[in-house]
Amino acid sequence: MSSNDDLTRRDFVSMTVAGLAAAAAVDVSAQQGVVEKTVEIKTPDGTCDAAFIHPATGAHAAVIIWPDAFGLRPSMRNMAKRLAGESGYSVLVPNPYYRIGKAPMWEDASKVDFAAERGKLNPMMGSINAAGTVEKDAPAFIAWLDQQPQVDRTKKVGTQGYCMGGALVVRTAAAVPDRVGAGASFHGGGLVTQNPNSPHLLATKIKGRMYFGIATNDDMQQPTAKTTLKETFEAAKVPVEVEVYGMAQHGWCVPDMPNNLYKMDDAERAWGKLLALYKAALS
DSSP: OOTTTSOOHHHHHHHHHHHHHHHTSOOHHHHTTEEEEEEEEEETTEEEEEEEEEESSSOBOEEEEEOOTTOSSHHHHHHHHHHHHHHOOEEEEEOTTTTTOOSOSOSOGGGOOHHHHHHHHHHHHHHHHSTTHHHHHHHHHHHHHTTSTTBOTTSOEEEEEETHHHHHHHHHHHHSTTTEEEEEEESOSSSSOSSTTOGGGGGGGOOSEEEEEEEHHHHHHSTTHHHHHHHHHHHTTOOEEEEEETTOOTTTTOTTOGGGOOOHHHHHHHHHHHHHHHHHHHO
């Protein structure tokens, strides 16, 4: 990687500290200046319902949030509101399961019996994880965003994802490389597999910066994945940071995850990393 592509250690630390400070508390006055609406976006496979949340005035860099397995719901909307209200991004949260039905499939994931819902979840997850889906959806989403007056098309697009959404972030960055400037995966699943279409193998198609925050139990189950991610993206000349959150379990970033998996201190640290990434890549 060239020196122009890399952040210096000092710059990255300073931006991370600034991001952590900004993420420490929700600015209620800023939240009041946020507009939230449900929109419909045409894709090659149908019509995707989504939440579009943006500051009340101005044009801003766009961000796409890919939800976890429980889909578009209030907790994901709240993340978008925070990004829009505190940091001034125009945020799209698509319903990843629009091929099956409208969102929300669940209002509150903390009340979901994951084992009991497995029969419902598997085909839903299969509908978005199938080959070619994100590669059709992501260009449609970004084309729609670029038509909105609340989006500054001169700035790169960011994308972040949780659990299932982590792999969708990588696929999005590879599908629209000239527009996506940054991608962040938090406790992402299925990032490194033995399959020929494993997301990590898309590194050579990606032009933006990437961040991978890995849960400690995911790292224990697949201890070589972090090294494979780092080496693969570095070999592709993609600026990347891979970090294991040593006290955080899979799902730690999402407040309504089942089994009390949310861990506020590490979630806030991850939020600071996200804001530092976006500041470096989207401004």
